[in-house]
Amino acid sequence: MSLLVIGTVAFDEIETPRGKTGKILGGAGTYIGLAASHLTDDIKIVSVVGGDFPEEHMSLLKKHNIRTDGIKVIPDGKTFFWAGRYHENMNMRDTLVTDLNVLADFDPVVPGHACSSKYLMLGNLTPAIQKRVIEQMEPRPELIVMDTMNFWMDTALNDLVDVISMVDVLTINDEEARQLSGEYSLNKAAKKILTMGPRYLIVKKGEHGALLFHEDKIFHAPAMPLEDVFDPTGAGDTFAGGFIGYIAKTGDISFENMKRAIIYGSAMASFTVEKFGTERLAELSQEDIQKRLQEFVSLVAFEI
Template sequence: MTSPIPNPQSLSAEASKDSSAILVVGTIAIDNVKTPQASEVNLLGGSASYAALAASYSGCPVHLVGIIGHDFPSQHLAMLENHGITLDGIERSDGASFSWSGEYHENMNDRTTHQVAINVLENWQVKIPADLRSAPLVVLANMSPENQMQVIDQCEAASSSNPQSAISNPRSSSPFLIADTMDLWINIANERLHDVLKRVDLFVINEGEAREFVGTSNLILAGQRLLKKGPRHVVIKLGEFGAMLFSAPSNGPWSLSEDTFFRCAAFPLTEVADPTGAGDSFLGALAGHLAATGKS
């Protein structure tokens, strides 16, 4: 049995049609994390949580959709609300929340996963509240490709009722769709993941997953091959070394130029406390920038 989370910031139908609104859909989890410096349990985790929090710093309205269990800490929901994130789309189930336990190695890049408890995510069928389906920018945070397709179908079906969008999108009757993924889905849901790529505008993936997905160690070739799978733009995350953006040319074959390729460095840090959710936070911050500037 599931029920929506009561939210004092409940949306009206008009609020969901804000031209800079961001809909974030994905996992909301409880994390237990150990680093060389510290160990903490019952932390807020999940791809959608990190993405929504990062997007909230843009000042644009952020709406979060996901599922949690009966054991999900109320202080985590309060923290999300304190960042101005609306929680109308969160379902609470009778089961236990999705949780992850892991340990980072000394270099803070490598980690060991000790436990993953799928719990309420196992049979989750995404149901986007009607008031949120016409959001102009939709973030498909890391979750199963099947769940991502459920979001795409619901939002694209409702998009014709929201013709006013701050996001520049050649598919003018559709929301601007951004998707992330991970190696698990590349391995066990590859065909469905290809379906997602055919439907999204921007696909985000880390360098190791990009190499695995398209079968090359050359990241320039990887970016080109990912573009051929359907998205108009691809971002390959490089961790501490930044990111690379690939864009499909307006006509002709892809070639390296200022219109089709951009690379940016990461901000250097002398000390890293906890890299959990770094890629998800990048995804949310990118979405927030697009919504705030109206550029794609």
């Protein structure tokens, strides 16, 4: 079923202990779209790029059946650019460059055909921009999923809380859940956040997996313990893309199905970190995905 993704389509330059990339394709919208494209097919992205954005990258998205006419091209502008360097353990990184470029004046316009998308995935962006997208949707999507980060808690808390009140599913990491709620216990944090609007809260814990909270129910999804993490960039976006992609594929927003969707998201994210940037995500086969899903099943299976 139809999925609209809003998020950055960008250039990244990544340095890890394993090596360094040049300017490669990146951005939350890109990772979300590519991850979802392995699971469902009616996908549109709303974003903005500059005249320097190569046709090759646009073609990659199209090749994955992602409709790109919502990606506005500003011919004399430059594409959003982020550069970062990961520490030895890959759990921490330093941002070296953040050039907003065309993103600085981004006013998202949802193409007419996308306004009635059944599912809306708001990638991490300025909360006011996320809100502008929600306002253009008619009728309201069946499910609105929002990703965000601590940066907006520090700099635009009122706007952030406003958008959070409008969505169904919020995805943040454990430290962000603590910051947003003022509670250290994730149970207590979740209870507070679930009074702020969302009916579902997904707490991402990186190498420790993820927790889904809904009413008084909790689901704990594992992360796949990996031999090597090559490049963590985009793992959280890929997770979100796998999650919403599976929801869009199945059209089922029950708690039981959301649990499955989280496993799909975790499986997709476990691929992304195996190579630089979107490389592994772009080349995945259905067989790879099914095999990884079975590994997740084995990882946690026990009988009492």
